[in-house]
Amino acid sequence: MNTTPDLMHTSSTLTFADHWDHFLARWGYRRGNHRVTPGLYTIGNPTPESPVLVTANYSLSFDAVRSSLPGADGYILVLDTLGVNVWCAAGKGTFGTDEIVRRVEATRLSEVVSHRTLILPQLGAPGVVAHEVKQRTGFKVEYGPVRAADLPEYLKTHQATPEMRQVRFPLRDRLVLIPVELVQLARPTTLAALALAVLLGPLAALGTAAAVLAGSALFPILLPWLPTEEFSSKGFILGGAVAAPFAWLAHKQVAGSKGQRIGWPLAYLLALPPVTAFLALNFTGSTPFTSKTGVKREMFRYIRVMAGMFGAGVLLALMLRLTGKSDKASKR
């Protein structure tokens, strides 16, 4: 039988292997497999009085915590969140009261430390009932800052400033999300573009690829600068701007009847913007500020418009394609 509680050791230094793991995670490679073994870790040379920081077993979460603590002595209690980050896991309840209680008991934390305080990441709060943790384990929950980078400052005073408590979504945080979006869309977009290239020509294929890229890469970058508040209308604006040059090119390129010269640009302006807008709407879940009520309202308002415009655009393109052929045939 084990007489001393099991402790694992970690350091604040990230190795090349860690950075490589982060890179793969960002590109969505085996997304569920960037995991750390749950349990109690020491960092530096902690004493029984040293603080206990709680985090998720997603490697990016764990590494964010430890790399923010160079020179510090303490404990990191890693919960089993199935390899999911703190906030998502809290929303799901896997970063939650029950798992904290289970992990505190399994690691025999009360035998390792003399104090009775757990420092949780603030973004874990949607899954945790602090007063229940206290009741069930004797450990008082203290909510630390949102960002691990603020931990050293927080550990000095155990007071988080309003700035530390506020989530932000700066350009850097938006940029790192783009690779996963691109990876997820690469296959369907390539297939659609190939089919369109055969059916309608290269311009239609390029236009579609541009609309998808606008929704998945340009949109996260431009998010705060696009006018209007709703994601869908922002997406329509961006999608319209991206579709416009293709509509113009279509107008220039098409030689046929007047109907063809007006019809094709119209088909581009109808079919492409909803693609961008739909991807923009789907980005709501990646941001730290959209609410369930707001997204529901937005979906109710815009999804039918998107489907209608897209359907009309595709239908129009098919009709133009068929009549365009008969135009040519009659000329012969």
Place this chain on the structure above:
Amino acid sequence: MASIIETTTCGCAPAAQVGFVALSQRNTLEFNAEACINCGMCSAVCPQGVFAPGVRGTRRVQIVRADACMECGACQLNCPTGALKVDSGVGCAAAMINAALRWLKEPSCGGPEPTCGNSEPAVCCG
């Protein structure tokens, strides 16, 4: 936990919700000022700065940015006196569409097979 009672279209609380007052037309956050003891827990957990600790000598937290509430549910869970209520869930269109397509009751994100968003440590299906 009390069942979630639909607020009416005007955003006001039904008669059964005595004490609870809707704070914003834009979300489902409700506050029962009578129950608040100004412990500061809500302002500690809220990632959107909806609450600010009450002025010294008062017994209630200040509501400073009610419209910014993203319905994460942290305040309701951590309020020791049950003074806050919110219909919490993910503000994620992808998860909602996914749930609708698979006839699921409650959309969610994360998990071994994430249904939406990204595995960003601080940012996901809010």
